[in-house]
Each structure stands twice: as structure tokens, then as C-alpha cells.
Amino acid sequence: MNVPVELRAEGAALVLIWPDGGWQRLSATALRAACPCGPCRGARLRGMDLAGSIPLDLTLTGIAPMGYGVQLVFSDGHDRGIYPWNWLENFTPPADRARLTALPGTVTSSAEPSSMPH
Template identity: 35%
Template sequence: MSDHASERPWPTEIRLRKAERLLEVAFEGGARFALPAEYLRVESPSAEVQGHSASQKQTVPGKRNVTIEGVEPVGNYAVRLIFSDGHDSGLYTWETLYRLGREHDAIWAEYLAALEAKGLSRG
């Protein structure tokens, strides 16, 4: 069996910072990300948000004040985040969390552009 770090990102720490509305995730190799609740909610890996293909992805408005109410482990490969708006169906794999951290600026810019193009608001 090969080493996790050589295959895919492996978390060393996951910490919910409720007051700041952040999920902090540290990975082997030193990468560390502070991911805002709003960002994690609008980029949820759930079918409700992502659809079943890129063309079906939903632009989720009005989540500026959403919080993360809980973090539940799912096996040894993911966490389920429970949001204050009741959304809890997305499984955030280690790869997804790493990608969301690494590509935050580009993904967030795309989200803001999609909101603007559709006349929607962060709320």
C-alpha cells in the first residue's frame, strides 16, 4: 500500500472556528487553508449545487451570513458540513477541501461573476 501524501492530500487538522465562520484545514506537506462558511456552502459538492454535470451547476445566492453548525467525519475520506440554512448533503473529501483551498481566488471570482451575470446577490 502506498503513502497517502504521495497520492492525494491528507489532512492533519480540521478546526471549526464558529465565531469567524471559518473551517481551517491543514494538510501534510504544510498547506493550510481558512475556508469561509459562505464559500463552502455555495461550492458544496452536493448534487443539489453541482448537478450531475458542469452545465447543471447552480449559482447559490443569499448565503453571506450562513454559518457551519457542525462537522461530521465520513469514514477516513471526507467530512459532512452542517450549515445554518439546513444544507448538509455535501461530502467534502480531502481532495475537494484541498482544491477549494488551493483554487480559492479563482473559484470565488467565478462565483461572484456568476452572481452578477444572473442578477443575484450574496444577501
Template identity: 40%
Template sequence: MSAPRLTDIRLHQQSRILELVFDGGAHFRLPCEYLRVFSPSAEVRGHGHGQEVLQTGKESVNITAIEPVGNYGVKLVFSDGHDTGIYDWNYLYELGENQARNWQAYLDRLSESGYQRQEPD
């Protein structure tokens, strides 16, 4: 099976949603907070298994810019200044496919850490 190819990307800044459409018909609406806390950057993922850094306080983060990276991905610039990590098409597709499971795991980690998630502004 070939890798998914992004065919359309739209940022809805007011609702803080990034809408993605892939060839084959897959369509995802990913919140900016979700994309920020699952950034593929070393700052978030660390440099190896078990070095992930729990991201907190990202409830109201937005995307301020989307920069293409070759024909395989984008760099997302967030309103909190985070701008590292390349979201390739495969990673964006995986984030869409696994959104519910990933989000619940993130909420569980927040709870375990004692962090009280605030409702976005």
C-alpha cells in the same frame, strides 16, 4: 503524488471560518459561505456539466456541525439546513488551493445574474 491528508480541522464559528491543515504543511482558512456555495452536493453541482445551481443569499451562513465520513472526508451541516454532499480531502484541498480564482468566478456569476451580494451580518 499521494492524495493530501487532512491532519487538523477547526471551526471558528464567530468569524465563520473553517481552518484546515494538511500533511505537507498546506494550511487554508475557508469562509463558511465559500464552502456552502461550492458544496459538492447535487443540489449545488447538479447531475452533470452545465446543471450547476447558482447559490445566492448565503452571506451569513455558518457551519453548525462537522461529521466525519470514513477516513476520507466530512459532511458539513450549514445553518441554512443544507447538509448533503461529502467534502473529501481532495476536494477540500482543491477548494483551498483555488480559493481566489473560485471566489472571483462566483462573484462574477452573481454579478451576471443581477444578484447584489449583501455584507454578512
């Protein structure tokens, strides 16, 4: 199991630094929309689009490692999902999946986290 060596909230994003030096910056909104808790998964299975009910100014207010993953607490009060490390490592937000599908052969990346050396 690959476990990040560092994770932190940075603005409206979760930043994960992996043992190999790789990093991810995942938006709180995308993580909240993909929450793996039972009620959220059930809503998505019933065809509900959770993204429409997420506040635009959503942030992370808590991060609690739980062994096999991390529990995230969002500014809208939601705190039920535990996001497994493997899931986070492989997570591509829906908007990014659409962009990658629409532009075959291209590579995308986001800006480096502000505290990372250049």
C-alpha cells in the same frame, strides 16, 4: 490521500491543517456555494447561481469526518455534501480564482488562523 491533521470551524470559515504544516482557511459561504451534493451540483449544471440564496451570516454548525472527506453542516440547515480531502486541498473559491486570474504573477494568502503560532 492527503488527510488534514486538524480541522475546525473558526468563525465563518473551515480551517484545515495539513500534514506538511500547510493550512487553509475556506469560507463557509464559498464551501456552501460549491457544495458537491447531487441537488446542488444539478442546480449549478442548470445554470443556477447558488451564492445568491446563501445567508450572509452563514456559519458551520457541524463537521463530521467521513474517511475520504468531511461532511459539513451549515447554519442554513444544509448538510448533504461530503467534501473529499483532495477536493478541499485543491479548492480555490471563485472570487479568489478571479483575483488570481486578474493579477498574473501575484501570490495571495489569508491571515493565519488565530490559534496558530506566529
